[in-house]
Amino acid sequence: MSVKGLAHVAIQAQDYQATIAFYTEVLGFKRGHHWSLPSFQIREASMLISPDQRTCLEIFDNDAVIPAQGKKASSEDEIAHGALLHFAFYVDDVNEIYQKALAHGARTFVKPDQLTLGEPPLVVKNAVIYSPNGEVIEFIEDVDFDMSYSN
16 A cells, blocks of 8 residues: 555644635635534634645634644754645746735745756756745746656
């Protein structure tokens, strides 16, 4: 038995409606199933489905009592190995989605640019933003990370 793929990434929203709006109106996600779960103090939760229907984001209201990680370490002792650092979406045009995200309240972390990674060189076009809710999101144009190397 093996992993079939990533099911979803869960986010706790400071402003639930604004977070839903950002992912649906800016990034094109569709709101799927939504629910409440009083045993975890969840008033509102939604599963958002990506345009390719292969990636989902689970959004919880701010009062939900759920396990979380992601605080930036202030010292070597506080490094949380295994913590979510960012998530990335493949996009057709990095510049276009970057501008659209900024127009809807996102903040710049890394402006659109090309990076050359490794040897042999792999050129990646990307941008990184902070969503209005604070998630670190990378936009990346299609790239083949499964390169075969001959040494």
